[in-house]
Amino acid sequence: xxxxxGKVLVAQGGGPTxxxxxxxxxxxxxxxxxxxxxxxxxxxxxxxxxxxENFVDLTxxxxxxxxxxxxxxxxxxxxxxxxxxxxYCARMFEVMQAHDIRYFFYxxxxxxxxxxxxxxxxxxxxxxxxxxxxxxKTIDNDLEENDHCPGFGSAARFVAQAFSGINLDNRAIQxxxxxxxxxxxxxxxxxxxxxxxxxxxxGPHLVYVPERHFNIxxxxxxxxxxxxxxxxxxxxxxxxxxxxxxxxxxxKLRGKxxxxxxxxxxxxxxxxxxxxxADSIREGLKIKRVRSDTFGxxxxxxxxxxxxxxxxxxxxxxxxxxxxxxxxxVDGSVVIRRPVLDYSVDYELxxxxxxxxxxxxxxxxxxxxxxxGVTDDFLNYCRPLLGSNFPEPHRLRAPAVTRxxxx
Amino acid sequence: xxxxxGKVLVAQGGGPTxxxxxxxxxxxxxxxxxxxxxxxxxxxxxxxxxxxENFVDLTxxxxxxxxxxxxxxxxxxxxxxxxxxxxYCARMFEVMQAHDIRYFFYxxxxxxxxxxxxxxxxxxxxxxxxxxxxxxKTIDNDLEENDHCPGFGSAARFVAQAFSGINLDNRAIQxxxxxxxxxxxxxxxxxxxxxxxxxxxxGPHLVYVPERHFNIxxxxxxxxxxxxxxxxxxxxxxxxxxxxxxxxxxxKLRGKxxxxxxxxxxxxxxxxxxxxxADSIREGLKIKRVRSDTFGxxxxxxxxxxxxxxxxxxxxxxxxxxxxxxxxxVDGSVVIRRPVLDYSVDYELxxxxxxxxxxxxxxxxxxxxxxxGVTDDFLNYCRPLLGSNFPEPHRLRAPAVTRxxxx
Numbered sequence: 001x002x003x004x005x006g007k008v009l010v011a012q013g014g015g016p017t018x019x020x021x022x023x024x025x026x027x028x029x030x031x032x033x034x035x036x037x038x039x040x041x042x043x044x045x046x047x048x049x050x051x052x053e054n055f056v057d058l059t060x061x062x063x064x065x066x067x068x069x070x071x072x073x074x075x076x077x078x079x080x081x082x083x084x085x086x087x088y089c090a091r092m093f094e095v096m097q098a099h100d101i102r103y104f105f106y107x108x109x110x111x112x113x114x115x116x117x118x119x120x121x122x123x124x125x126x127x128x129x130x131x132x133x134x135x136x137k138t139i140d141n142d143l144e145e146n147d148h149c150p151g152f153g154s155a156a157r158f159v160a161q162a163f164s165g166i167n168l169d170n171r172a173i174q175x176x177x178x179x180x181x182x183x184x185x186x187x188x189x190x191x192x193x194x195x196x197x198x199x200x201x202x203g204p205h206l207v208y209v210p211e212r213h214f215n216i217x218x219x220x221x222x223x224x225x226x227x228x229x230x231x232x233x234x235x236x237x238x239x240x241x242x243x244x245x246x247x248x249x250x251x252k253l254r255g256k257x258x259x260x261x262x263x264x265x266x267x268x269x270x271x272x273x274x275x276x277x278a279d280s281i282r283e284g285l286k287i288k289r290v291r292s293d294t295f296g297x298x299x300x301x302x303x304x305x306x307x308x309x310x311x312x313x314x315x316x317x318x319x320x321x322x323x324x325x326x327x328x329x330v331d332g333s334v335v336i337r338r339p340v341l342d343y344s345v346d347y348e349l350x351x352x353x354x355x356x357x358x359x360x361x362x363x364x365x366x367x368x369x370x371x372x373g374v375t376d377d378f379l380n381y382c383r384p385l386l387g388s389n390f391p392e393p394h395r396l397r398a399p400a401v402t403r404x405x406x407x
Numbered sequence: 408x409x410x411x412x413g414k415v416l417v418a419q420g421g422g423p424t425x426x427x428x429x430x431x432x433x434x435x436x437x438x439x440x441x442x443x444x445x446x447x448x449x450x451x452x453x454x455x456x457x458x459x460e461n462f463v464d465l466t467x468x469x470x471x472x473x474x475x476x477x478x479x480x481x482x483x484x485x486x487x488x489x490x491x492x493x494x495y496c497a498r499m500f501e502v503m504q505a506h507d508i509r510y511f512f513y514x515x516x517x518x519x520x521x522x523x524x525x526x527x528x529x530x531x532x533x534x535x536x537x538x539x540x541x542x543x544k545t546i547d548n549d550l551e552e553n554d555h556c557p558g559f560g561s562a563a564r565f566v567a568q569a570f571s572g573i574n575l576d577n578r579a580i581q582x583x584x585x586x587x588x589x590x591x592x593x594x595x596x597x598x599x600x601x602x603x604x605x606x607x608x609x610g611p612h613l614v615y616v617p618e619r620h621f622n623i624x625x626x627x628x629x630x631x632x633x634x635x636x637x638x639x640x641x642x643x644x645x646x647x648x649x650x651x652x653x654x655x656x657x658x659k660l661r662g663k664x665x666x667x668x669x670x671x672x673x674x675x676x677x678x679x680x681x682x683x684x685a686d687s688i689r690e691g692l693k694i695k696r697v698r699s700d701t702f703g704x705x706x707x708x709x710x711x712x713x714x715x716x717x718x719x720x721x722x723x724x725x726x727x728x729x730x731x732x733x734x735x736x737v738d739g740s741v742v743i744r745r746p747v748l749d750y751s752v753d754y755e756l757x758x759x760x761x762x763x764x765x766x767x768x769x770x771x772x773x774x775x776x777x778x779x780g781v782t783d784d785f786l787n788y789c790r791p792l793l794g795s796n797f798p799e800p801h802r803l804r805a806p807a808v809t810r811x812x813x814x
Contacts, residue, residue, distance in 0.1 A: 016579045018572075041808055053813045056805035068801035074575030076803040081580065098811040165425075165708035168481030172423045173488065177704070196710075270685070271678010271701050278677070293703030294678050297584070301572035303603075304798035305711070391711035394475035396483040398463035401448055404505040406460045 003036040004329060006102025011043035013112030016074035017151025018306050019314035023107045023135050024077055025070040026318020028058045034326045046080035050092045073301050084115055089122035103131045105321050109138030110359055113333060117356035120331050133321045134333040134352055139300045142186035144358040145350050147338035150317055153310030153385035156192030158299050163196035164393055166234060167203050174232040175289030176281050180274040182299055183238040185210050185359045191374045192382050193236035198393060203234025210240035211362050212371035214249055220284045222372050249273055307387030320347045343384040410443040411736060413509025418450035420519030423481035424558025425713050426721035430514045430542050431484055432477040433725020435465045441733045453487035454522060457499045480708050491522055496529035510538045512728050516545030517766055520740060524763035527738050540728045541740040541759055546707045549593035551765040552757050554745035557724055560717030560792035563599030565706050570603035571800055573641060574610050581639040582696030583688050587681040589706055590645040592617050592766045598781045599789050600643035605800060610641025617647035618769050619778035621656055627691045629779050656680055714794030731756045750791040
């Protein structure tokens, strides 16, 4: 097979993650090794950067600075939520042709994988020779075919560390605590809060994911049971929880919707869901101290919290994408397999149609029968993804003093 | 002066911090060195633990476990918001006398320092011989006489790391971002978000603290100016911001109040203020993407983020408190001085009346003239408190590619 000569273009779409730059840098460093690559460009703001002819020349980056950027969260090439159609693609190919771009690597989640599928199809239809490879990334961990997705491990670590602290905080001044976690259709990130548990009475005591219908009466009964026993209750809930008719609780509450260009209801960037749930608990159970936090953008962007394992894998999927394109001259989506539970990974290239626009949900064996918690299967699945040196809380073990007056 | 023989009691009041256990452990380890100390007890849930005769025997703790607990956020002895009155104190002294407690060390902020003042006065009135020393702690950093307070540096580090990530996130998918930070009357913690700035266009671009009246029209004008220039805007705002009549913005919005036993309006544990501000900006300036996060309890409890300097000082104030009590046989409040800006500290014992129930505000020279940002004086004051190895973001420096089609 003759080698396809031309420029490499790498970009990112959708929400940032703590390790997305690892994948960009994986592409940039690996692509430098192939003589058919005439230059390595980055598109600024994803596919929109192609339309705008807004490129930076990554061949003019030092390896040192690329490594520094790799360790920085979010996307150094910035992002977009644009979704290309036929006309959008035609303009992209015009720009690509002008710059002789023949390799397109797009780092992203569900929507961005669909972008790669569209670009791929449109390139064939337009007879524009282009290798298009999707590189996985999403803190939601909801890409089909993948055991887990780059970005998830670091976000999960943030959530677990947060709940580890919340456990201590809610023990000190007792009450009910509701933490609202990102996750539109998949509950993996919310479920990762359960990795915060160390002591028997540690929370989260209740975990609600979008894979199960949410019912406020069930919530109140669950909280009442825990609170009566422990005098406190810590709850993790996905922003995407919906009722039995599939209506998101946030939409019910807000009375209005905000949608992005992919047609998704805006769930993040508001504390409304947490406040609603806290109010319901406060009023329904007559508990005075009920608090809610919405973890918001911190969980996907926080500076200084990365899973080292997640970072390495994010680098590898970028590197592998280039290898597949250069050695095999094929299109597709890089996926992560896990041959050994604790722990090894392998990579594979699958047809983009197997991933594009699809959503992976938590498997049945990860959610408990009551639909208000996770199983050991999930804990065993998730634990290695958090990376090494997970901080551990410690409690006083000082013995109680025998009462004199109230003996 | 004859040595006062008896037991030491240590406890904590008010909101936890990431380093409060350092102070508890500082007391426990230092008190072991004095032969007049017959035992070291911890009261569980602050002063309420005294009423309930709920003590643990810290002399039966291993040094190793004390050190482990010292590195754990929140309060291992748990906390309370109880405020003692004369009758409450009478019951406390009854329990203290039964256990021969003669030294009382109370770690806390404004309200807890007032508790120490009350206990101190009531003990004198009741002729109960007791040394009462207040050990400073508050993420709000608002104790009088102190250059800064243990707990603040770690919370400030969390806020600064969060905004460092938010800067990257809001660059990637541009919009307006509002981060709501804890701080009822003092804006120190909100101001610490400014330590996230590295590049010229980094945020937070606007910082609003409770020391200045908040005005929504002024906010809109400020945001409009920044957004027009940068295409994005990142804002840090204190939960305690109030209008020119002193009414908290959160109260205006919620239409109802929740107060604790100290009479404080509940500000935390709700995303309402952030949502209100986001709605105002969205509607007032017709900007589509406006998001808000309320940092909530994460900023005071997050597991795994401590300022090493803050941790050391929290330990030292506990240690010093015991030294003052044992060597000088006096009451008072331990305060932190800073003889050298960058950086050394010294400790002093001041009369409790100088600290109790008072609130320190940000000095004039820390807030800019427009009341929407901080000064270099503040940055220089705050930077050393964040501790060592503050994570640093890095940007791509790849040169722009010359346009071919749109040249």
